[in-house]
Amino acid sequence: MVQDKIAIQDVYPDDYAWCYGCGRLNENGHHFRTVWAGENTETEYTPKPEHTAIPGFVYGGLLASLVDCHGTGSASLALHRKNGHEPGDGTEPPRFVTASLQIDFMKPTPQNAPLRAIGTVEEVHPKKWKVHTEVFANGTCVVKGTVVAAVMPKTFMEQAEK
């Protein structure tokens, strides 16, 4: 079960744990949590009632957000493992940012169902990883997405501190 595992977002450095999608320190955010599931990655989330598109169906922007953070989290898990680490071993994981996001809405996503995002991670460059994600609701694939995630440039925080 996802909730029984240490997620990569549980161990992001505090300075990088404010993301609206997946930051554990963002009180108003979604708190997406991404874990290993065998060789795949997994994020579970049940949308809130207000996350609607047309009544009865989940908002596409929320699904895009899920795929986005699941992508950067999966890339972080994968590079962390490549470096010989697992979440919770005391080493801070790398933090990724999203370079691009592609979402195909396969079917309307029913409201009131827990969503499971399952990711397959592919290294395309030591600092750039591609994550293929399928989102399931009630066992049916409703969304397919691809994230290209890049290791966060150091200039990010320098710019933020200006």
Next chain:
Amino acid sequence: MVQDKIAIQDVYPDDYAWCYGCGRLNENGHHFRTVWAGENTETEYTPKPEHTAIPGFVYGGLLASLVDCHGTGSASLALHRKNGHEPGDGTEPPRFVTASLQIDFMKPTPQNAPLRAIGTVEEVHPKKWKVHTEVFANGTCVVKGTVVAAVMPKTFMEQAEK
């Protein structure tokens, strides 16, 4: 100015005005509003403080949401105009859903800046429209996105009512 114009979302039928991104009846949503700007379309939005990715920069999922609703709104404006109508003339506009969403994050998007999404609409089929969007912050293009939007199938509401 966007706020002085009647947006397409201002005149969506009530049943379809609950979208978390752009539904005027969703109390907890973003309330994106899309208007004509000459031959282009425009949506303005200033992210809230909690819509952060890394401190100082806007969350990608919020930017994806902006591009998404700007896309379906722009497609609705365009088909409505093709049908001889403008928002506010008393005719209900068509409602679109998103088939696919492609986002390229060109630069980090600074927090605390109003965002302007500018769309160019292309008809690819009478019921399928493509909207190319550029999002600007402080005059710089930070995001490029493409939405393929399809006229909402009647089965959507029938499924929702089950």
